[in-house]
Amino acid sequence: MTATRRQAREWAIQMLTAADLNPPDDKVQFCIDFWNELALLDEDEGRAEVKGKLKDFAEERVLGVLDNLAEIDSIIEPLLENWDMYRLGTVERAVIRMGIWEIKYSDVPAPVVINEAVDLTNWFSTPKSRTIVNGVLDKFAKS
Numbered sequence: 001m002t003a004t005r006r007q008a009r010e011w012a013i014q015m016l017t018a019a020d021l022n023p024p025d026d027k028v029q030f031c032i033d034f035w036n037e038l039a040l041l042d043e044d045e046g047r048a049e050v051k052g053k054l055k056d057f058a059e060e061r062v063l064g065v066l067d068n069l070a071e072i073d074s075i076i077e078p079l080l081e082n083w084d085m086y087r088l089g090t091v092e093r094a095v096i097r098m099g100i101w102e103i104k105y106s107d108v109p110a111p112v113v114i115n116e117a118v119d120l121t122n123w124f125s126t127p128k129s130r131t132i133v134n135g136v137l138d139k140f141a142k143s
Contacts, residue, residue, distance in 0.1 A: 006116065008058040009098070011038070013120055015062045016094035027066050031059050065101045072100045079136045091125045092133055099137045110141035
């Protein structure tokens with residue numbers, strides 16, 4: 001299997017979801033532990049270890065979100081209109097946070113970020129969840 005940026009984003013969402021449920025004290029060690037666990041799982045399925053640009057791509061998003069979490073959440077809150085952060089599902093929260101980070105801090109065009117976020121939401125959550133993810137990220141991109 002050839003890994004893609006899409007796969008790297010899937011790994012990032014898995015890490016951000018885990019970090020949301022159990023915030024790490026040491027973010028770097030948290031990433032190391034994730035890759036070690038993934039390597040054990042992939043070994044069982046005959047896949048190669050993740051390394052290089054895609055690993056860096058995923059970690060950049062995870063560490064970027066975790067390092068800027070308070071700012072990102074303060075951006076999201078007003079965009080939720082009649083909704084609260086705690087009412088979002090963990091996956092939706094992770095996808096929106098990563099989407100906000102990518103739009104604000106990366107060179108990935110906003111339409112690509114939004115499309116990837118909607119696809120990730122469909123993959124990890126429910127098709128109905130994509131509406132809120134799309135709405136929040138679209139509002140942010142237009143602001």
